[in-house]
Amino acid sequence: MTTTETTATGKAVEVLRIDGLTLDLPAEHGAHRILHGIDLALRPGRIHGLAGESGSGKTMTGLAVLGLLPDGARTGGRIRLDGTDLLTLPPRQLGALRGRAVSMVFQDPSTSLHPMLSIGHQLTDHLRHHRKLDRKAARARAVELLGQVRIPNPAAALRSYPHQFSGGMRQRIAIAIALACDPQVLIADEPTTALDVTVQAGVLRLLRRLCDELGLAVLLITHDLGVMSALADSVSVMRRGRVVETGPRGQVLTAPRHEYTRTLLDALPGRNTP
Amino acid sequence: MSPRWAPSRRVSGGGRLLARHPLARFLLRRTAVAVLLAFGVTLVTFVLTNVVPGDPAAANLGQRAIGDPAVVDQFRKQHGLDQPLPAQYVTYLGHLFQGDLGESQQTHQPVLTDLATAVPATLELAGAAIAVSLVIGVALGVVAALRRDRLTDQLLRVVSLLGVSVPTFWLALLAFYVFFYQLGVAPGSGRLAPGMAPPPYVTGLHTIDAALAGQWPVFWSAAGHLVLPALVLTAYTVGLLTRFTRSAVLDVLGQDYVRAARAKGLPGRTVLLQYVLRAALVPVVTIAGLAFGALLSGTVLVESIFAWPGLGAYAYRSATTLDLPAVMGVGLVVGIVYLTVNLAVDVLYGVIDPRVRVQ
Numbered sequence: 047m048t049t050t051e052t053t054a055t056g057k058a059v060e061v062l063r064i065d066g067l068t069l070d071l072p073a074e075h076g077a078h079r080i081l082h083g084i085d086l087a088l089r090p091g092r093i094h095g096l097a098g099e100s101g102s103g104k105t106m107t108g109l110a111v112l113g114l115l116p117d118g119a120r121t122g123g124r125i126r127l128d129g130t131d132l133l134t135l136p137p138r139q140l141g142a143l144r145g146r147a148v149s150m151v152f153q154d155p156s157t158s159l160h161p162m163l164s165i166g167h168q169l170t171d172h173l174r175h176h177r178k179l180d181r182k183a184a185r186a187r188a189v190e191l192l193g194q195v196r197i198p199n200p201a202a203a204l205r206s207y208p209h210q211f212s213g214g215m216r217q218r219i220a221i222a223i224a225l226a227c228d229p230q231v232l233i234a235d236e237p238t239t240a241l242d243v244t245v246q247a248g249v250l251r252l253l254r255r256l257c258d259e260l261g262l263a264v265l266l267i268t269h270d271l272g273v274m275s276a277l278a279d280s281v282s283v284m285r286r287g288r289v290v291e292t293g294p295r296g297q298v299l300t301a302p303r304h305e306y307t308r309t310l311l312d313a314l315p316g317r318n319t320p
Numbered sequence: 321m322s323p324r325w326a327p328s329r330r331v332s333g334g335g336r337l338l339a340r341h342p343l344a345r346f347l348l349r350r351t352a353v354a355v356l357l358a359f360g361v362t363l364v365t366f367v368l369t370n371v372v373p374g375d376p377a378a379a380n381l382g383q384r385a386i387g388d389p390a391v392v393d394q395f396r397k398q399h400g401l402d403q404p405l406p407a408q409y410v411t412y413l414g415h416l417f418q419g420d421l422g423e424s425q426q427t428h429q430p431v432l433t434d435l436a437t438a439v440p441a442t443l444e445l446a447g448a449a450i451a452v453s454l455v456i457g458v459a460l461g462v463v464a465a466l467r468r469d470r471l472t473d474q475l476l477r478v479v480s481l482l483g484v485s486v487p488t489f490w491l492a493l494l495a496f497y498v499f500f501y502q503l504g505v506a507p508g509s510g511r512l513a514p515g516m517a518p519p520p521y522v523t524g525l526h527t528i529d530a531a532l533a534g535q536w537p538v539f540w541s542a543a544g545h546l547v548l549p550a551l552v553l554t555a556y557t558v559g560l561l562t563r564f565t566r567s568a569v570l571d572v573l574g575q576d577y578v579r580a581a582r583a584k585g586l587p588g589r590t591v592l593l594q595y596v597l598r599a600a601l602v603p604v605v606t607i608a609g610l611a612f613g614a615l616l617s618g619t620v621l622v623e624s625i626f627a628w629p630g631l632g633a634y635a636y637r638s639a640t641t642l643d644l645p646a647v648m649g650v651g652l653v654v655g656i657v658y659l660t661v662n663l664a665v666d667v668l669y670g671v672i673d674p675r676v677r678v679q
């Protein structure tokens with residue numbers, strides 16, 4: 047029914063669709079409901095921003111897509127990737143999609159890259175696993191990827207370790223790792239929050255370019271509405287485990303319908319209440 | 321104003337190799353430090369041996385000879401004990417470089433000869449024990465971490481607690497009594513069956529020498545004699561390593577890079593072996609170094625109970641008889657073993673963690 051609706055409205059085909067996602071995490075007494083029915087849709091070549099205060103459930107929504115929720119998590123609703131429900135998929139098949147069809151970039155590249163494994167190792171191990179590439183082919187692909195994310199001297203970079211790069215470069219490497227197997231969907235959880243202000247814009251531009259060139263469907267999680275207005279095509283605003291507002295960027299950020307979005311916007315520096 | 325044409329510092333072939341290989345440079349630096357420290361060890365053993373109260377002349381001469389000042393003087397002169405201490409140290413170092421550690425007043429053999437059989441005997445015992453402990457301890461620690469708070473974890477917690485708290489000498493006595501006297505499954509004391517000739521000396525480790533010579537009956541006898549004392553020694557280290565590995569693995573499991581590895585869709589086994597274990601080994605290596613030290617002191621008791629002709633037994637005998645050259649030889653060996661273990665730990669750090677190589 048929902049699919050017919052989208053085709054009727056003439057929008058691009060959705061690759062990922064989240065319907066009524068609920069999440070309960072184990073708490074001291076019984077379970078604690080974290081997500082109360084989330085609806086989201088991602089389209090190829092589009093960046094969908096997910097905003098909201100700390101603790102509103104943005105990260106959990108992203109992790110649910112990858113099936114990487116904390117132990118004891120119970121979910122409800124549907125997360126469909128090209129029609130396949132990820133929530134009911136057996137672990138093995140979900141594992142085969144992870145990193146291949148759906149990838150994730152984490153907040154802090156100084157902790158999300160393994161400090162003791164070379165860039166080459168981390169850039170090729172999943173390639174070799176998913177794509178069954180041999181060492182040489184995986185290496186060639188890795189060099190190509192590092193070029194794509196603008197790492198100078200890719201061949202030397204493969205032999206280096208994360209601590210030899212700056213924060214911005216590390217995040218570019220993490221993005222290259224996420225893109226290695228040509229995923230359809232990229233979940234970027236606060237990809238610039240841990241970075242120097244001076245390099246944030248570069249990483250964001252890179253995301254935009256990759257999204258356009260590769261036709262990626264991007265879920266950009268951020269609580270920075272400035273980032274959102276610069277980059278996202280459409281936006282959802284979350285609060286306490288619910289999506290309170292969804293729509294095209296222009297509409298949500300300039301003419302918010304929900305008062306919570308308005309308070310968020312008012313909190314932005316350099317903006318005064320009209 | 322430095323002239324522009326000043327020759328740039330030339331890098332030799334070896335220098336270039338080192339410049340390009342941080343690991344090689346790291347290893348070289350650590351080895352150099354270890355050699356320097358080895359000199360410190362000679363000084364410390366020398367000084368310690370000379371400040372202990374007790375007159376070696378009195379200890380090594382019979383009752384009657386002690387009463388005769390001429391004999392005592394003769395003894396002191398013969399052993400250089402009449403010289404000032406710094407002179408004695410220089411003489412000692414000079415002899416040391418020629419491999420001369422003096423003569424044991426107990427065995428009337430060169431100390432070096434005594435050590436050449438005692439040290440390998442202990443190394444065989446301690447080496448077997450630490451190798452087995454590492455395999456078992458790390459495996460149990462990983463299992464405990466993966467089964468956190470479940471029954472397996474609880475059981476392993478009890479087992480490792482027992483391991484670290486049971487006194488080694490008591491365990492050694494119990495094991496000897498049960499497996500030798502009661503069940504008769506363990507071979508008796510010593511390193512080989514009575515009357516069996518040791519294999520030709522290559523390393524001094526009977527198992528390896530026997531295997532090299534193809535003397536399989538000797539090999540099996542040596543290995544059989546090794547099992548019980550080595551297992552007794554592993555109790556403590558297995559307990560220690562299990563507990564530390566468990567907490568190290570749990571710590572690493574919570575790291576972002578492990579979640580990132582899972583997000584890449586890598587199989588659980590790959591994540592565990594390559595991402596988790598690699599990082600968890602850093603603290604485990606530290607503990608393994610300390611555990612080896614504890615294990616060496618444990619050999620003194622275990623060797624005396626199993627009549628194992630090793631360094632512990634030799635040290636005990638020479639200390640109680642104030643056999644100074646022997647005591648100094650033992651001190652030197654123990655110091656060098658500790659230095660080597662520390663060096664090995666440092667080197668392993670460098671191999672495991674590339675961040676350690678730069679400094």
Ligand SMILES: Nc1ncnc2c1ncn2[C@@H]1O[C@H](COP(=O)(O)OP(=O)(O)OP(=O)(O)O)[C@@H](O)[C@H]1O
Pocket residue numbers: 071072080098099100101102103104105106107116269
């Ligand atoms: N492992 C966990 N076990 C139980 N509750 C958790 C766990 N991790 C997070 N939560 C709870 O889930 C809720 C949503 O957390 P989430 O990390 O998704 O928020 P967020 O929107 O990403 O916030 P932030 O902007 O701070 O990253 C929070 O209330 C948090 O306390």
Ligand SMILES: [Mg+2]
Pocket residue numbers: 104105106235
């Ligand atoms: Mg978050």
